[in-house]
Amino acid sequence: MSDGKDDGGAAPGRRRRSWTxxxxxxxxxxxxxxxxxxxxxxxxxxxxxxxxxxxxxxxxxxxxxxxDLAPILPVTITPETAAEYSGPAPTCQMEIVLSEGDRIIVWADVEAAALTRVLKALSRR
Known part of the structure; x- marks a missing residue:
């Protein structure tokens, strides 16, 4: 016989606890x-x-x-066409510009742990 209370599917004989x-x-x-x-x-x-x-x-x-971590800032990705780009052949690199204007350029082979340490050090300044 049911006591009228919803046990939320709990095992028979076991009542669901309600937390304030x-x-x-x-x-x-x-x-x-x-x-x-x-x-x-x-x-x-x-x-x-x-x-x-x-x-x-x-x-x-x-x-x-x-x-304590640096806030996440918006990222904008802008495509470059061949006519706009006059530098050397592109390489697999990424440029990170921090809110204070600091720039970090990393290549595809950068270790994630090393990059994390650099970003954390810069965020503590």
Whole structure:
């Protein structure tokens, strides 16, 4: 016999827990603490780690350090025709122009890890 409550498809005999917004914030804040493990925090509250990630997105929080990164700027790709281009034969390279006017030119063989280190160093200036 049903008690009239929706269990959301939970296993028989098991009721679905309802979390208040304050409870969710407290658990999310705990998951953002220095050295915290998402899996451990989730287990402590009998949650699936995916649910905790969902709450973090819903509450629009950023893990520590993400707000320190440089903002993402719009990129414009403009095609060059043969008549407009008078330099040497094109090579596989990319030019990155930062908001402060700094330019970085990298070739196709640049290692992603090295480029990441350079960009992070420049963003900390």
């Amino acid at each position: 917004l304050d409870e969710k914030r407290r658990v999310v804040d705990e998951s953002l603490a220095e050295g915290a493990s998402i899996a451990e925090v989730a287990r402590r509250y009998d949650l699936n780690a995916n649910q905790l990630f969902t709450w973090r997105r819903q509450l629009a929080v950023e893990p520590a350090g993400l707000s």
